[in-house]
Amino acid sequence: MALTDSVRSSMTTATQHSQTATRAPARRRALRQALPYLLSLPALLVCIGILIPFFTAVYYSMMRFRLNLPMLKGFIWFDNYISFLSDGAFWNTLSISLIYAFVTVTGELILGLGIALLLVRPTRLNNAVSIMLLLPLMTAPALAALMWKLMTNPNFGILSYLVSLLGFENFKWASDPSTALLTVVLVDIWVYTPFIMILLLAGLRSLPKQPFEAAALDGVPRSFVFFRITLPMLMPYIITATLFRLLDSIQQFDIIYSMTQGGPGDRLMVFQVQSYLEFFQYTNVGRSAALLIVLWAITYALSNLFIKHWLKLRERAHGPA
């Protein structure tokens, strides 16, 4: 057969191939087993590059360490943390951070779920709207804050003008202690509601159809369908999105810093803004690090919870990791 003849010649090359193979079995084996480690080596280096500063921060947090007073530098165990207990500024930071996270995430969750439900049918219009709504999310938060700053400018801001029409003359937005929180929360909601919306929308659209069809056939009231079918089935997405947002929101920096730098006064002194100022303005490295470690402890607990739920969703999409 022609094929057999023509292919035979290539067999000799195949044999030569296999003879180079077995030269050093032990070395081949070692190389084979080392391959995964070699491939992940760069990522490992980045990991170490993160872990070293992290542990240094832990170390700094137990030091009296001021950049302007180097001679005072010394190890003081937990004194920085202990001093927080009797420090009003710390409690202000803790409470404003928690309030900020709670208010923003609650608002975004309600709004995001509402919009997702509004857009759940995959019509062309709904899809176009959901894509448009991504724009705020893709705007850098620091720049979003500047945009809102322009819009709330007391002299020419369109929003200041609009509220003045409603009778609120001299509404000071972020510069007034009583409305500063509201203003930054509004910006946060503007930026991040689409995040929750798009995750829940993907979740809603991935739900199986049968329960809903069955309920529609049986004439089950809509409220019942929502609370007893939709919401429970959507729960993994809601929990993942909420924890994700909580983790980010409790460490919000960009929006608040761009908008007010933590002011007016200490009204918006959330953790990262406070420790940033502690470090760069008061050059108190120890105290700044201790503040961050407290924040880290909170986020670490939350992130473990988050990763658990996140892995469940991931398993749905890709199978077990």
Added chain:
Amino acid sequence: MNQISTFERIVRGLLIALVLLFFLFPIFWILLMSFQTNEQILRIPPSLFFEPTLQNYVALLTGRLQTAAGNLDIAFMRNLGNSLLLSTSSVLLALALGVPAAYAFARYKFRLGESIAFTLLSFRFAPPLLVLLPLSLFFRQLHLTDTYIGLIWVYQLICLPLILWIVRGYFEDISPDIEHAYRISGHGWWKTFRKIAIPLARPGIAAAGLLAFIFAWNNFIFALILASASKQPVTVGALAFVTASGIQYGQIAAAIVLSVTPTLLLALYAQRYLVEGLSLGAVKG
């Protein structure tokens, strides 16, 4: 859900219009402002109708701002260039580091791999300042403060977990037998990686790269701490610009427009991957 009453249709339409108004109005308004002179901006009541001007953009592009007090140099174009340079190189580096690692984590289940993957994931949620503040002190000693290399290194903090976890998911979705078949055919590991694994995961790699670019571009805190004026990206530069230019609102608006346009365009282009990217690969859109 098929029978929707006219009333409900109207309510839904109204609600959608309201939602669009809230989320798109700020972008629209800033865009309008960027084409207005200061006098037009300061006019009360504000008007949708005005004679558009390009002077704000011209001032930014030429880098000269003419004010009553005289000429002012603006480095905004440099900020834009920095953003482009930092984001692009960070993403390229993250791809070079992250794609092989993502492949290793997807194909070989080994403990160190899982530890790395989860450490990077968990630091995605740690306060960035926690790593940045000690780094800023190290960088001073290493003379890396205010260098592109130092910044690109730090940007891996956001780019790498994203790329690692999204691309890993794509590799996991490829049947390993396809790679096995190629190797049995007589091709070495490296050629198999290049000719089979990478091309088949390409959509995921592209999506992860685009998203990493967007997040790098939008980052504020890294450069705020580690870069001085000459290396700052637009996020930090715009804030400095506000302080420096004082009341040149039209130019501020134009600067904001120029700064957000690249990411918004990329986002629209990559929108079908956004869900996956935003959930770090856990939810498919």
Added chain:
Amino acid sequence: MTSLELRNVSKGFKSGKVLDDVSLSVTAGEIVVVFGPSGTGKTVLLRMIAGVHYPDTGTIAIDGEDVTEASPEARGVGMAFQNFALFPHFSTFENIASPLEARETPASKVKEQVGAIARMLKIDHVLGHAPRELSNGQKQRTALARALVAQPKVLLLDDPLRNVDAKLRYEMRMELPRLLRTFNAAVIYVTQDYKEAMALGDRIAVLRNGRIEQWAMPTTVYREPVSIEVARLFGDPTINLLPCKLEMNGAGGQVTVFGRRVPISGAYAHAVGRDLVAGLRPEHVVVTETEAPDAMQFDLDAVMPVNVRSVLYLRGAAGEELLATVSESESARFGRGQRKVWVRFAPGDLLLFDAASGQRIAPQVH
């Protein structure tokens, strides 16, 4: 000459041992079928030969050369996967050509050889198509062509007919042996279908729980299965198993099945007194409508046509179940069942197994 030799190969994963002390040899031009139920390590065995997995202990040699630790690309074997594993971003031509391209064959020869094998497998008209445009049968043939094109000395076929439809499977079962002979490779063919094993194998290795339970010619595995398990796996419908005891009666022996004494060879004398299981293949059961000498009366419960033969479901006086098969033409006589029939069988067709160990009791010839 032995082209492929496995010696004492064992392999374990985290979940436990998958292959335990497996030895196997295949000569050029021979087709060895590795047969067994799913999850017994058949695929792992193939993958170790291909170099995708590596054994924990033991050695693998191709053409007398130890390749235990060699990379897959250095072994020069061909392999067709159960799920085809075609390269989705390559055309059919590029898929088939990939082993030649790896061997740096000149382009003109690649074209010639791919063309030749594609004609042979009747896929030459789809060479320009992408894999996703192919039917399952064409995909399977492409995978086969890719495995064969470089004329490997060792060819590994992992249940290649599993994912194709019944008609194509039947055709390929006829076509494959002839095709494989022309290549003169040492072939290992994995399947869980005993008919495929019978049709294709020169020798069969029955793999169960990671061990080779029987290593023999197909007819031997069928006629003299080493154990109840092998007998059950190898045959469809499954063999009838009847608990019994052996007694001696002069020079001959006898067992009692269906309440009747059946004389059997005296060569089983060594098994007297043990608890036994008699195995009777359904195709050895003769069913008639009318009474015959030595026939037992059974109720015919149902008739089920399966391929070219029909399965009869029979019930004895004491409620014992018995399966029998008859040819299609015969089955017409039995209608849909629900009647009395007479059953007999040749005592020599009975296989005897030790009830406790499950091992077959071979007749001892003095």
